[in-house]
Amino acid sequence: MSTPADACARLVEALRRLLARYAGGPVELVETHISRILLTPAEAYKLKKPLRLPFADFSTPAARRHFCEEELRLNRRFAPALYLDVLPVCGSVEAPRLSGDGEAIDWVLRMRRFPAGSEFDALARSGALAALDVDRFAHRLARFQAEAPLAAPDSAWGTPVQVAQTIAGVFDALAPLLDDAQAVRLRRLRAWVDARQPALAALWSARHAAGWVREGHGDLHLANVVRWGGEVTAFDCIEFSPDLRWIDTLADAAFFAMDLRAHGRAGLAWRFLDTYLTDTGDYGGLAVLRPYEIYRALVREMAGRMRDAQGAPPAARPDYLACAEALAAPPQPRLLITHGLSGSGKSTVAAALLQAAGAVRLRSDVERKRLFGLPALADSGAQGIDIYTPEATRRTFERLREGARTALEAGYMVIVDAAFLRRRERDAFQALARERGVPFSILHCHAGVPQLRERVQHRRAAGGDPSEADLRVLARQQETAEPLASD
Structure with missing residues (x-):
């Protein structure tokens, strides 16, 4: 007796033959645990x-x-050029037609096809995922x-009861799919x-x-982000459950960061979080970030094992259970502050260290502007705002201290990127x-004075950096800096 699953499989193969005639060549089939996608050279046809x-x-x-219609509507928020339309499948299972007269027996979502290997998971595996890709996506998100x-x-979305139930549901669904040893780990x-x-x-x-x-994405792993058309964009968001889409903004960011870690790109994960937190200022959410990452790792483990249970061809994937375990055993927090004149390389060193060691960074140049409601790259002088008064400096360091306290309490290594030229600032x-x-x-x-002057001048001329320090600021720093002491 034919089942709906059997009929769907036959329909997909018939559509595959139909599209091959249209395309004049082979049509690839890609399968997930809830969909099948037929790929022609120019387009993709997705059936649930x-x-x-x-x-x-x-x-x-x-x-x-x-x-299908919800998927079209929701994903056009991210990639309107990628998502084309929804088409009825008419005719019969053995002889289907796309559109045309007659009653629809099923429906397909039609998309433009992007080049194979341009998804971020494929780029990560091949070593082609660049820091610029991650930065651009952090800004876009x-x-x-x-x-x-x-x-x-x-x-009820995002409330404690709803979030706890969602996370518990993943544990419950994953447990029967594991062997005894894995179940103990879970x-x-x-x-x-x-x-x-x-x-x-x-x-x-x-946070609620x-x-x-x-209303976010809900499934923001690396395979659902693509480099395409000169942009980086998310696609394939959750359409079938508002509960999984109306979520804490950090739950989406955590998914992407976790999957970078799982794919062996921990440095890029920390870089992504640095850029994302710089843009959003959401340091207050750090205490929920690691639990969200663990939950997201288990979601990916569950999805992979559900696909296996459906008899899909074996596919290499990260060990998400091990990723979750690593996230649950982070290294000891510590606090680092930078010290040096403008142009001495503090931000460059901090950026490299946060990726290598795994840290959250707070930048005085960014947080000072945030106090005045300015974007990181805004020119405060051009807007007639003096953000360098003694009171503004006091408030900036207070903000940095509270942000560092929050991150330390959440269990993170923290780098505070500021000049720290006064002893009382360092002592605090x-x-x-x-x-x-x-x-x-x-x-x-x-750095030597000539190099400091050259770097400061070049940075001001080039733009694209939160720092507004110029040669006058540098000269004032040289006059007033209090040197480091052994204590």
């Missing part, structure tokens, strides 16, 4: 499998049409989230999450109230490290 799962119901043609609709104050991870639930519940509630729950952060019981270090950066 007739499944009823705990998180999605595609069991009827009407449901598949609805979710931050902009998208800033403009995304906020969940209503009385919405139980340890669940205990790690459960032990933090009371504190997380308070954080999730506060503060407007951090928005050394006291913070002592209070938190973490190691404290000063990264001293030095």
